[in-house]
Amino acid sequence: MSLEIDGIGISFGGIKAVDDVSFTAKPGEVTSIIGPNGAGKTTLFNLVSGVYAASAGRVRIDGKDVTGLPAHALARRGMARTFQNLQVFPQMSALDNVMTGCHMQEKSNLLADLLGLGPARRETDRSRASAMAALERAGLAELAHRPASEMSYGQLKRLEIARALVTGCTILLLDEPAAGCNAVETREVDDLIHAIADEGKTVVLIEHDMRMVMRISSHIVVLDQGRKIAEGGPEDIRTDPHVIAAYLGAHGAAEAEAAAHA
C-alpha cells in the first residue's frame, strides 16, 4: 500500500521541527529519508506512526486519510516501525519479543488466556512458529532464547525488524536499521530490506550510511531543519548541489559516488 505524506508539520515550543513535508512512498520500493542530525527525520516518523499528533498536514494510506489515528490503530492498518533509540522489551527473550509482534494476528480471548485453554495455546504455538521464521530471516535464530537485554546493539536493531515483520505489515518504517552493525551485518540488513521491498511492501528508511542508502533506495527525500530540500532518485540526489551543501559534503558525495560504482 502506498503511503502519502501531504504537507505534514509539527512545532515544539515555536520551533518547527517538521515543516510542510510531502512525499509518497510506493509499494515494492525503498524510500529513504536522509539529512543531517536534527533535520527532523525521526520526528517525521513519529508523526507518521501516530506517536506525535501532527499540527498540520495529512497522512494517507492508499488514499485513505489516517491522520491523527493512534499508533495501535495505524498498526492495524498495516503500518509497522522500528525505533532509532531501540524500543525492545529487554526483560523478554528474543523470541518473546518477536512473538509480541504477532499480537494482531492472535485470535484468542482473555478467558482462554487466563484458563490456558486450547485457543490460547494454539495461538501461542502459531505465533512461536512465525516468530522463529522471522528470527531466522533476521539471522537471529540462534539467539531466540537469549534475553534481549544480553544482545548487542546491532542484534537488537535486527530484532526490531523481525518484530515489525511478523505484524504482517504492508508499510514498514525503519529508523537507522544499520546503526551499530559492522560491515558484514550492514550487508545482511541491506539484503533483508531489499527482500522485504521485493515482497511488495512499502519501505521507508532513515539511514546515515550513504553507501547503503544509495544502494537500496528507489527514491530519496532530503530533509534539512525540518524542511524538504530535495527529492528524487539516488542519481539526482547525489549530484544535487543543495544536498551536497547541506548534508553530504565533499566526503559524503565521494562515498555516495563510490557506492554508485561499487
Next chain:
Amino acid sequence: MAGQGTTTDVAPAGTGRREYSKSEGAGRRRIGPGLRTFLIFVALVALGALIFPSSYFYRVGTLVWINTLAVTGIVVLLGYVGLVSLGHAGFFAIGAYVTAIGPNYGIPSPLAMAGGVALAGLLALIVGRPILKLSGYYLAIATLGLGMLIWMVLSKEAWLTGGPDGMVVSGMNARNLFKMVGLSLKSAEAWYWVAGLVAAIGAAIAVNLAGSPSGRALRAIHDSDVAARSLGVDVAKAKSRAFVISAIYAAVAGALLALANGYITPDTGGFMHSVEMVTMAVLGGAASVYGALVGALILTALPQVLTVFADYEHMVLGGIMVLTMILMRRGLVPFIADLWNRRKS
C-alpha cells in the same frame, strides 16, 4: 519520551522469564505451566497441613494463602504491566464487606461473595479508564485516593458496615463444603484448604496469563509502551483489563478473609493494608507468583513470630521496602534464583 513514565522498573521479570521460556518447549505431552504451578501450590498447601501442630497454625496458614492470592493480583498489575496501585485494599474490602453484608439482607454467602467480586471488578473497570491514563507516581496517588474513599465509606456508614468497630460475618462455614464430600475437618483446617486451593487456582491463572497472547501484550507494555502500541496493542484497554483482573484477585481474597475470620473491620480497606500488599509483592519479587507466595509468607508469619513487631509494624514494613530496593531490587525469589544459577554455572 512518550510512555517512558508509564512503566516502573520495580520488578523486572527475573525468575518469571525462566518460567515463560520453559513453557515454550512444553508441547501437548507435557503438562502446561499453569497446571504445573497449580500442582506445586497444592503440594505446598498439603505440606503445611502435614506439619501444622495446632489450629493456630492453620489460621496463620489461611492468612498466608489469602494474602498470596491478593498479592498475585498485584503481581499481574505491578510485575507484568508495571503499574503501581496503592488502593488495592479498597477492592479487597469491597469483596469482604459485600460478603459480610449480603446475609444480613437475606442474600446467601456464595451469592454475596460473587456480588462483591463483581462490584470490585466493575468499580475497577469504571475508575480504571480515567486513572490509568496517569503513570508512575501520579497513578499511585490516584489509586491511593480511591482506596481512601472506599475506606471512608466503610468507616462512616455505620448503619451498613458497623462503622469503625467492624462487623460480624455470618453465613458459610467451609467445614460443610468438605462434609459434602465426606471429609470431616475442623473449621480452621477447612478454611486453610479452601484458601490454599483458591490461591493455587489464582496462581495457575496468573501463570497462564503470562505466557498467553494477552500476557505478552501486558509484559510488552511493562518494557516499552511505545513499542507495544506500534505492534497494535491497545494499551489503554490492556491496562484496564489488568487493573480489573487484579481488583478481582483482591476482592476474592477479601471475601475469603471475611468468611474465614467471621469478623471484619474497615482496616482491611485501609492505606496500610494496600502498602502491605505492595510490600509483599516487592519483597518476594513482583514478577512471579512464587514471589507473591514468599512475600506473603514472610510478612504474614513474621508478626506472629515476633509479637514485638506489632508495635513497630509500619517501621518494619518501611524498612523492608527500603532494604529490598537497595539490596535486591527484583525481590527475594529472583535474587535467590540468580545466586543459585551463578553457583551452578
